[in-house]
């Protein structure tokens with residue numbers, strides 16, 4: 001690759017990152033609260049999960065696992081990769097990548113409260129990063145936030 005082509009490539013990659021809205025910890029927690037999560041313990045846990053899933057980047061896509069958006073929601077169960085809304089949350093996966101994270105949060109709360117086989121609620125365990133990084137007291141994620 002020529003030098004000018006590689007410079008162009010770098011510019012394009014940076015441009016797509018700049019384009020994505022990246023929430024702050026507090027902005028994210030405030031959005032969760034707006035959609036009905038009032039417990040500070042839960043707000044800390046959700047904020048920890050979003051940080052480890054996407055670094056709060058609304059356009060995050062894991063094309064290997066097929067996870068979309070700030071909370072890395074999976075297409076296998078929850079969203080449709082076609083232009084027609086569908087699967088568990090009755091949405092398109094593309095709608096999880098917009099600056100407005102309302103759709104992401106509503107779907108995440110649906111996943112959270114859905115009862116999986118064996119009648120236990122999914123809860124936070126639907127996110128692999130929860131068990132890995134976010135169990136226990138996660139209040140430090142939202143310290144200093146006005147909630």
Ligand SMILES: *[C@@H]1O[C@H](CO)[C@@H](O)[C@H](O)[C@H]1NC(C)=O
Pocket residue numbers: 085090
């Ligand atoms: C899914 O959403 C569409 C609107 O986007 C609606 O017309 C349709 O009835 C919904 N389907 C289900 C199963 O809820």
